Amino acid sequence: MSIESDAGSGVSGRTVSGVLTFVVGAAALTIVLGGVHAVSGIIGPVFLGLxxxxxVHPIRRRLEQTRLPEWAVSCLMLLAAYLLIVLMTLALIVSVAQLASLLPQYTADITTTIEEAVSGLERLGVDQDQIDKVVQAMDPSQLVGLVGSLLSGTLGALTDVFFLFTVLLFMAFDTNGARNNLKVLGSRFDALVTALGHFAIGTRTYMAVAAVFGLIVAVIDGAALYAIGVPGAFVWAVLAFVTNFIPNIGFVIGLVPPAVIALLEDGPRLMLAVIAIYCVVNFVIQSIIQPRIVGESVGLSPTLTFLSLVFWAWLLGPVGALLAVPLSLLMKSLLIEADPRLSWALPLISGRPESSG
Incomplete structure (x- = not known):
């Protein structure tokens, strides 16, 4: 009896210990996430700098093959990063300014559209509470306001110039030292260094492909919208470029505002023209061609990509939505790939079967 009692108490003790460990871990994770959310204004620009x-690191490697000294290579890389930020900031500033001047012109049209929708629902005998919910859901001003929030949030991360430029300054001159340190650590923590290398390759491929295709989409969308007479063509072109970095739902976010403006400007005919253009250009490029080119380098299933988008957007705001894929790649590298014991989870994360070879 005593042996059975001791065995039972041992199992019960391990169960209680496991529950306590889970509770403590969950509490610690909650505190960490709360802290990250509180300092998202710092983490966003830092990760953007990273x-x-x-x-731009491949350009650095090419420059290192020349006779330029190390400090000159670092300065050139820093200038390249600064140029990217300045160009993107100027485009966003112009877009936000044009959007701010464009929206007031459609206040009366938006109000009229909502009033007509309310009158139609009332004639159908719909309850007032249900009408209020429908009006809130279909309010075009909220949909267009989302654009302002996204562009302003992105602009906020870029226009914290002093902090972002300082972060890039240190990173540019620390790159060579960090690379040498990783080589030294490779002999002791080979899995971790390899995982970080996969993160760098995946992030570089994703950002380069997203930028190139985003530019193509922006030029085509902007020219097409200007040709058919949709106001604010430059704003919607910049929005198409920015939303190309947002996985899964970027296409929809980029489509809705110009479609709404087209509806208010010239009725359903112009709106359908905008939808047709975006479906042909954006859907084909963003949903068919671009994912195939990114391919193996990302290693995230569509479901996990969407969930990571929701999570990082909640945690870091608009910048988290734009950098959701690189952030998820970093977490995958640090938490999964760095531990050989968790290699079994990689096929589940990528959504592809493990290769037999």
Whole structure:
């Protein structure tokens, strides 16, 4: 009896210990996430600086093959990163300014559209509470306001110039030292160094492909919208470029505002023309061609990509939505790939079967 009692108490003790460990871990994770959310204004620009540094690193390797000294290579890379930020900031500033001047012109049209929708629902005998919910859901001003929030949030991360430029300055001159340190650590923590290398390659490929295709989409969309007479063509072109970095739902976010403006400007005919253009250009490029080119380098399933978008957007705001894929790649590298015991999870994360070879 005593042996059975001791065995039972041992199992019960391990169960209680496991529950306590889970509770403590969950509490610690909640505190950490709360802290990250509180300092998202710092983490966003820092990670953006890291992504920019990783993205332009191949140019650094080419420059290192010349006779330029190390400090000159670092300065050139820093100038390249600064140029990217300045160009993107100027485009966003112009877009936000044009959007701010464009929206008031459609206040009366938006109000009229909502009033007509309310009258139609009332004639159908719909309850007032249900009408209020429908009006809130279909309010075009909220949909267009989302654009302002996204562009302003992105602009906020870029226009914290002093902090972002300082972060890039240190990263540019620390790149060579960090690379040498990783070589030294490779002999002791080979899995971790390899995982970080996969993160760099995946991030670089994703950002480069997203930028190139985003530019193509922006030029085509902007020219097409200007040709058919949709106001604010430059704003919607910049929005198409920015939303190309947002996985899964970027196409929809980029489509809705110009479609709404087209509806208010010239009725359903112009709106359908905008939808047709975006479906042909954006859907084909963003949903068919671009994912195939990114391919193996990302290693995230569509479901996990969408969930990571929701998570990082909640945690870091608009910048988290734009950098959701690189952030998820970093977490995958640090938490999964760095531990050989968790290699079984990689096929589940990528959504592809493990290769037999």
């Amino acid at each position: 992504v920019l540094t990783v993205t």
